[in-house]
Amino acid sequence: MGKRNAQGILSGKVVIITGASRGIGEACVREFVAEGASVAIFDLPQERDAGEKLAAELGELAQYFPCDVTSADQCEAAVKAASKKFGPITILVNNAGIAISGGLEEMSEADWDKIFSINVKGIFMVGRLVIPQMRKSGSGSIINIASESAFIGFPMHPAYCASKAAVVHLSRSMAVRYAPDKIRVNSLCPGTIDTALYRGFLASLPNPEEVHQQVLDKHPLGLGQPEDISAAALFLASDNSRYMTGAPMLVDGGSTAL
Ligand code: NAP
Numbered sequence: 001m002g003k004r005n006a007q008g009i010l011s012g013k014v015v016i017i018t019g020a021s022r023g024i025g026e027a028c029v030r031e032f033v034a035e036g037a038s039v040a041i042f043d044l045p046q047e048r049d050a051g052e053k054l055a056a057e058l059g060e061l062a063q064y065f066p067c068d069v070t071s072a073d074q075c076e077a078a079v080k081a082a083s084k085k086f087g088p089i090t091i092l093v094n095n096a097g098i099a100i101s102g103g104l105e106e107m108s109e110a111d112w113d114k115i116f117s118i119n120v121k122g123i124f125m126v127g128r129l130v131i132p133q134m135r136k137s138g139s140g141s142i143i144n145i146a147s148e149s150a151f152i153g154f155p156m157h158p159a160y161c162a163s164k165a166a167v168v169h170l171s172r173s174m175a176v177r178y179a180p181d182k183i184r185v186n187s188l189c190p191g192t193i194d195t196a197l198y199r200g201f202l203a204s205l206p207n208p209e210e211v212h213q214q215v216l217d218k219h220p221l222g223l224g225q226p227e228d229i230s231a232a233a234l235f236l237a238s239d240n241s242r243y244m245t246g247a248p249m250l251v252d253g254g255s256t257a258l
Contacts, residue, residue, distance in 0.1 A: 004231070009238045011036030014086040016079070018042040018069050018126060019096030021050035023195035024145065027226035028093055028233045029054060033061045035234060037091070040082035042067035042126075045074075069096045069122030079129040088133040091237045094123040095145045097163075099197055101204060104158045112159045119163035123170060131183060140183040143236045144171045145229075148191045148252040164189075168248045175246030184245040186236050191252030193224040221253035228253075 021043040041064045051064030067078035134140025147164040171187040202208040232251045
């Protein structure tokens with residue numbers, strides 16, 4: 001995808017992005033830094049090398065902080081360290097998420113809980129620490145990464161679909177609660193995006209080529225790229241979306257229109 005001309009529309013903003021060392025999160029880090037924001041790259045401790053490599057490439061405006069969004073201690077330490085380094089957080093992208101495929105009868109209880117713990121509870125874990133800083137600053141924008149799966153019942157992803165529908169509705173509740181504090185909360189719902197998560201899903205199947213073709217057939221604009229989603233995240237983060245809150249924003253290559 002061609003590089004857009006940066007306009008510095010996030011100049012001076014301080015951002016946290018979770019699960020940010022690769023995929024959609026990484027694209028958001030790059031886009032936001034290009035627009036002048038200081039970005040805290042949150043990712044699992046085992047992703048330190050990738051997170052630090054990304055931060056080093058981007059210079060002063062980015063730094064990696066270890067944070068498993070399911071750990072209260074790590075969330076607290078990381079939010080504290082990020083705001084100490086860059087100042088009060090005014091933009092949060094809750095991007096960390098996982099997908100484990102398997103029909104309802106086949107999947108384990110542990111996998112069901114893991115999906116909800118990262119995809120849904122992770123938003124609560126980081127959000128509750130950042131909201132007081134946004135309130136004090138007088139404004140904020142929270143972008144919760146949901147999915148087309150919030151609207152489509154994929155048969156082999158019951159927990160993932162349910163978790164992403166929960167993200168959309170959690171965002172509505174947060175939006176209504178925090179509108180008086182001028183904190184906007186929207187959910188961003190990507191279609192199928194070419195990342196390690198998608199490639200890992202294909203690799204887990206006995207018929208990856210067949211399923212990949214089905215995915216292409218289901219998306220009139222084809223497979224999305226991480227930059228297609230970071231462009232939309234930038235819009236939701238910036239004042240250009242100042243009258244939007246509680247909205248699920250579909251960026252799905254037409255999948256839900258089919
Ligand atoms: P990805 O390539 O797998 O990247 C996700 C990142 O989150 C990885 O760095 C991962 O680390 C990290 N992560 C996993 N568990 C975490 C935790 N507990 N705490 C903090 N970070 C954690 O995924 P992606 O495709 O970019 O997806 C990003 C978001 O978009 C997810 O919420 C996903 O559900 C959503 N989404 C993706 C697609 C798609 O087609 N790709 C479509 C719709 C929505 P590890 O690599 O170590 O696990």
